[in-house]
Each structure stands twice: as structure tokens, then as C-alpha cells.
Amino acid sequence: xxxxxxxxxxxxxxxxxxxxxxxxxxxxxxxxxxxANLQLxxxxxxxxxxxxxxxxKPPQEVAQILAESINFIKPPEINEVRAADGYVNFFxxxxxxxxxxxNINKNRSKFGRSDIGRGKRVIxxxxxxxxxxxxxxxxxxxxxxxxxxxxxxxxxxxxxxxxNYLGDWGxxxxxLLTAYKxxxxxxxxxxxxxxxxxxxxVRFHQELKEHLELExxxxxxxxxxxxxxKENRKLWEWFKKLSLKEFEKIxxxxxxxxxxxxxxxxxxxxLGPLVTELRExxxxxxxxxxxxxxKLDAFKLPPAxxxxxxGASLYLTRDIAALKYRLTKYKPDKILYxxxxxxxxxxxQLSAVAEILGLLKPEHVKYGLVxxxxxxxxxxxxxxxxxxxxxxxxxxxxxxxxxxKKNPALSEKExxxxxxxxxxxxxxxxxxxxxxxxxxxFSWDKMLDFTGNSAxxxxxxxxxxxxxxxxxxxxxxxxxxxxxxxxxxxxxxMLLDFPDTIAESARTNLTSNLALFLYGLANLANRFxxxxxxIKDDNAPRRNxxxxxIETSASILKTGLGFLGINVLDRI
Numbered sequence: 001x002x003x004x005x006x007x008x009x010x011x012x013x014x015x016x017x018x019x020x021x022x023x024x025x026x027x028x029x030x031x032x033x034x035x036a037n038l039q040l041x042x043x044x045x046x047x048x049x050x051x052x053x054x055x056x057k058p059p060q061e062v063a064q065i066l067a068e069s070i071n072f073i074k075p076p077e078i079n080e081v082r083a084a085d086g087y088v089n090f091f092x093x094x095x096x097x098x099x100x101x102x103n104i105n106k107n108r109s110k111f112g113r114s115d116i117g118r119g120k121r122v123i124x125x126x127x128x129x130x131x132x133x134x135x136x137x138x139x140x141x142x143x144x145x146x147x148x149x150x151x152x153x154x155x156x157x158x159x160x161x162x163x164n165y166l167g168d169w170g171x172x173x174x175x176l177l178t179a180y181k182x183x184x185x186x187x188x189x190x191x192x193x194x195x196x197x198x199x200x201x202v203r204f205h206q207e208l209k210e211h212l213e214l215e216x217x218x219x220x221x222x223x224x225x226x227x228x229x230k231e232n233r234k235l236w237e238w239f240k241k242l243s244l245k246e247f248e249k250i251x252x253x254x255x256x257x258x259x260x261x262x263x264x265x266x267x268x269x270x271l272g273p274l275v276t277e278l279r280e281x282x283x284x285x286x287x288x289x290x291x292x293x294x295k296l297d298a299f300k301l302p303p304a305x306x307x308x309x310x311g312a313s314l315y316l317t318r319d320i321a322a323l324k325y326r327l328t329k330y331k332p333d334k335i336l337y338x339x340x341x342x343x344x345x346x347x348x349q350l351s352a353v354a355e356i357l358g359l360l361k362p363e364h365v366k367y368g369l370v371x372x373x374x375x376x377x378x379x380x381x382x383x384x385x386x387x388x389x390x391x392x393x394x395x396x397x398x399x400x401x402x403x404x405k406k407n408p409a410l411s412e413k414e415x416x417x418x419x420x421x422x423x424x425x426x427x428x429x430x431x432x433x434x435x436x437x438x439x440x441x442f443s444w445d446k447m448l449d450f451t452g453n454s455a456x457x458x459x460x461x462x463x464x465x466x467x468x469x470x471x472x473x474x475x476x477x478x479x480x481x482x483x484x485x486x487x488x489x490x491x492x493x494m495l496l497d498f499p500d501t502i503a504e505s506a507r508t509n510l511t512s513n514l515a516l517f518l519y520g521l522a523n524l525a526n527r528f529x530x531x532x533x534x535i536k537d538d539n540a541p542r543r544n545x546x547x548x549x550i551e552t553s554a555s556i557l558k559t560g561l562g563f564l565g566i567n568v569l570d571r572i
Contacts, residue, residue, distance in 0.1 A: 003043075013069040111498060115157040122159075126164070129166065133201070140370070163258065171219065171222050173236055174221040176201050254424060275307050294356070323350070341368055347362070398444060402450070475548075479541035502514065502563070521560075532546065
């Protein structure tokens, strides 16, 4: 919003300087950033540095000429433009800020939304749990990230397909089938499906240490499954049904939805023809010991293995088939794979194969690990990843204690409802507030802290603002011209950045900048409330203007948290 305005003004100033505007330069290519030093301006443009080389002038001299040109135009949105250290710095006018606050307030339910993605489709693949295995803490990060990105793309006008690509095929099912036939109990499995299936899988590997023949049997059972053996197919479908039922409980708690649950098994029948096609086209060839590979020397990558020597398919084979299917059925403009950093090579190979085939290259939205406070991978004493159900349960219990201390007057029912919202919000925000490429150091105390950079702090800020509005009741005429105090102006400037923050979140596939925006807005709102009289202000028009500012801030906090998949509360 503001970035586009400044880009346009800068472009006009460039055109007024003969020969200064580089050929083909558009306003969108002029980079606008928030000024690091607000004493120098609200926003800054660094185009003087690139122009200086062409004009053979010092950057500061070029910046000074541009600043003078813009000041001469004197657009109403800008109070002043200054040159400093080669940057062109813009100060927004108070009249513009007040007018924009009024516009934002009138359209607050739609503010931040745009039609950037109108007519475009994006597939967002995330969560990806494995059938017959427990979802763990690592699944929380892909699930929260994918859901938030899907929300962000939707608010920019994209048609979004939310895809949960289930791990429901592969040799591990041969091992699980073997384990169930040897040691399984139907009643136990129906009562507690995921833990029992997980125990069977673990037992298979324990028994394998002394009974090596189990490996061959596992391969045979999976081979039978691939050939359509009725008994194995029936068991596999049962395992899948039980697993999905358990997964849906977790997704229900997290407030997560998908448009499709198509997994690896869906492409089973496509794999043989796919390998044949790739060989006939000269793209794939025989490798060592009869395996089929695609050489990726031109991409400086190791060969992509698409079929084992025994004829078994691989994860990459299924991903190639899935990519072709998605492109044919949905014709997307983007495909995002929200998968951990450790799968970087796999997606580099998939992207290279897509380029060879002339297909749309998918984007790997990678993320780091979730570590404990000891900076080691979060796991149980047995070394297994912590089940997500346990994480959620612990978060809710801890949140209940925190909420009880904060507001002892709450009934048990109210406490439970608030604790659930606070806990789920805290878990999601912990996954989203840091740059996704970084590992997360998971801290229960910081996650549920009502004073730090956490979802509970943002939720509490919203509840606090809502309480002010409720106490104030109906308001009369507001005189926005009386908003001139530094805390008030700082909030308005922050609010103006919301649309640009949303657009940048989609451009970079990051949620951290949106989280940082919301945290900054909450800090400003709290500082304003603590230092500026609102309800007790005797000047009614100014009081109403300040209430309008609070109303707008609360609305944008709620909207932004909603994009992150986090609910707000009117009281905590």
C-alpha cells in the first residue's frame, strides 16, 4: 500500500530528470524499506546507489537531487523528503495518516486483502503424516506453516488447494503387515490404533536384529500388497482408516482443514508406465545393478533413483507422478511443498526432473528442526519424537494453570475454554514467529508468557483492547485531527504496513514477518493505552478518535492472528 505509493512518486521524480530512469524500469522494481532510523524518515529508497554508477555521481548527490524533485512535486501524502547517506527518505504527512486511519477503520474487515492472486491457483502441500505412525512435534511445524501460508495466499485472492500428502505407501507397510500377522491383536488395535501400530513397527525392527529373515518377509508382504493381494489390501485399508480417524482428532483440536487427503498410494498404478515413459524418452536409464536413474549432472546433482533393482518404486517416483497429476488436474501457477530442511536434496532433484520434463518447477518451503531447551531434537527418553497428542495435552494443562493465576474468578468451564484457545495459539505461534529456515528452541515458559513475543501476549492485548471498547460503549463524533501524540501516530504508521506485510509474506513464503508485525503492533497498542488517557479523556471528540484507533488496532490484530490460524479471546 505505502510501498506502492512511494514507488510511484519515485518513478515520477526519475522521469522528470532527463535520462535518469533506466530503460524499462517500472515502479514495482523500486525497492522501498522501512527506515532503520525514524529520525531520518518513515520509509527509504536506495535507488540512488544503482543510479550513481550510471550517472558517475556520488550516491548522496543523486539522492539529494531526487529528494528536491519530490519536494517540488509535494504530493499530499508526503510531508517531506530528505536525502541521507545516499538514501531518499520519506516522511508521511499527518493529514494522510489520519485519512488512512479513517479508511482502514471503515474497511477493517477487508483491510490487508487484495486481488494480487486473482485468477491464479496455488497448491500448498503440508502436514504429511505417515499412516500407522504417530504425528509428532515435527508435524506441528509443517502443519502450522502450511495452514498459515494457505490463509495468506487466500487473502491475496489466490484459489488455494490445501493438500495433505499422506505417507501411505512403501516398504514400511510390508514390515507392518508382517508384524501384525505375527503379533497383532485386533481388539487392542481398535481400542488404541496408532500406539499399537507403532509398537508393532518398533517390535519388527527389534526382532529383526536376531531374525534377519524378517527383512525378506517384509519385502514379500509389500510385494503382495503392490500386486493387489486381497488380505494385505484389506489390512492396509484398515490401518489407513484407523489412522485417519486419529489424525482428524488432532486436526480438529488445531483447527486445521484440507481440501484433499490424497497420498502416495493414489499414484501406485502410474509408476510403472511413468518409468517406461521416461526410459523411452531417453530421460531415464539403467544404473548400477539394474536400478533405473535419471542423471542430473547438468544440475550438479547426484543421479535421481526412480526404481530399485527389484522393481520397487521410490518416494521420488511417486512425487514425479504426483506433480504431473497436479499440473494436469489443477493447472496451478504455484506448488508449495512445506517440508523440512533435511529433504532439500530430494526437492532439488524433483525440481531438476521437472525442468527436464518441461513442467512447472515446485517450490520447497523448507523449515528447521524443533529442538528442546537443551538444543537437542525433542524426543522421549526412548529417543522417539514426542507424540503431538502429548504436546497438545501438556500445553493445555500448562495454559490452564497460567490462566487460573491470571484470572482466579473464572469458572472451570471458562478456564478450560480459554486454556484450549491459548494453548493452541501458543503452539502455532511458536512454530511461526521465527524464520522458517532456522531451528526452533522450544520453551514451554516463553511460549506461554503473557509478556513476551508469544501468542498469549497478542491474545491478551486483543482482550485488553476489547475490554476498553466494551467499557466505552457507544461513541459519538470523532475528531481524527486531534490524533497527534507520538504513540498515536506510531500506531497509524504501523497499521499502514499491514497490506505490504501480507504481500511480502506470500512473496517470501515466510510467516515470521507477519508475526513480527503483530508483535510490534501489540507493543505500540499497549504503550499507547498505558501512557495516553482514553476513556477518562474529557475531550469527547478526541476520546472517540482514540477509541477508533483502538478499534482499528484490535481488528487488525484479530485479522492478522487469524491468518496465522490463531483465535482471539474477548477476555483472558
